[in-house]
Amino acid sequence: MDQKLEAICGDALEELKKIPTESIDLIVTDPPYNLNEDYGKTKDNLEFDDYLLFTREWLSEAKRVLKKSGSIYVFMGMRYISYVYGILEKELGFTFNSWITWYYTQGIGKTKGFSPRHDDILLFNKNSKKFTFNLDDIRVPQKYYRSVNNMRGANPGNVWEFSHMHYCNRNRKKHPTQKPEALYERMILASSNKGDTVLDPFLGSGTLLRVCQNTERNGIGIDINSEYIEMSKKRLEEKFKGFDSMDERMARIPNDLNDPQIRMEYIENHIKWFLHNHNDAIEDFLFSVKEKYFEKMLESNQLYIFDQYDIKY
Structure with missing residues (x-):
């Protein structure tokens, strides 16, 4: 396979406009949550309505570049996820597929309120009937051997437990919101095929490109921060020893x-x-x-x- 992995430095909205219409098979992205996080060159601290306008604009471009059979996964924090859901379904006409909860055991500690221990991921399809979903590629091992069970494994469900990218992880990069590779592995294996093109308009630490590299997909990543683009390129040069995280059920x-x-x-x-x-x-x-x-x-x-x-x- 003649694989293409591209890391583009630029504004997500402007770079999305340069991508040909209906040329992308899958979008997996972790956009800024507008929680005043410091991303080096930028901070996600827009006014409420400005953030929704920004979200509406990039999601509109995402719909344009997706093939008719394409899908999109969007990470989002609780404050805005209902609005993102509404934009995708009511305004842009995507078909809702799944609301995924990524559960982790460690996170922000709070003393006045409950400490958050999950992120949410929305999966929408562009077409209600024609879309890719490779269940066999993402199954998890059964607890028991039974002749009536599918020993290829069970559906992993919509609650996923993966460890955070702790600072002691061998693959931890200098990025505040780096996501585990196994999260992206599951989404990319499920909703694309070998040789497909997968896009992340908010590339960050480069997880999407790294996973595409090792699952035989083409990948395009966009980020406004040149340091993150260089980080992503260097990450692609590292020797692959296995993804940096795993659903613990895979080893049972x-x-x-x-x-x-x-x-x-x-x-x-x-x-x-x-x-x-x-x-x-x-x-x-x-x-x-x-x-x-x-x-x-x-x-x-x-x-x-x-x-x-x-x-x-």
Whole structure:
């Protein structure tokens, strides 16, 4: 695949106007929430009506550049999310698909009020019937092996638990609102195909381009801050060892894998299905396998899987 990854420095609205009509398969973006966050060259501190005007303008351009079968994911804080929903559905005619809650265990601490522990992500489709959704690419492992279950996995649902990008994370960049790569991985795998073009008008630390790079998509990112553009370009040059975060369910091994043939077939498929972009998680998964099924695998001469990955037993 002749892959194209482009990081553009410029104003989101002006750069969006330069993109050809109906040329983008998917938009995934984390725009400013207008919470007075300092982004180096800019601060998101517009007046209420000015912020809604800005949102209306860039979303209008987003609709124009999306293909008829395209989709858009928009991160948004609670103060404005209902307005963004209204713009997308009532004003621009998008079709609502899902309201996703990203739950995390650590965040801002408050002493007068409840501390926030989630962000919201709106998924809208441009066409109500014709749009991409690759469920098999984003399934999560089942808790139990049952012949009636789809062992390719279950739908992950609309509540996603991923850790914040803590400052101790090996991939943490100098950006105040960096998002985990696994969030973008799930959205991009679900709503685009290999070779498609994915756009982020507010690129920030470059997460979208990094995920596109390793999922065989073309990517376009726009940011007004030249330092963030350079950060994103350098990030693309880093060696890929697996995405910097993961849904913890991806590493669980189902209970009741008692049939030797089914067990080995499942273990090998699990690595291929769920850990394809998470090589650094394979070892932990196999330790879980060893803890749960070691005696049975010993009896059936199946310990070779541990040898393949240098897991001592």
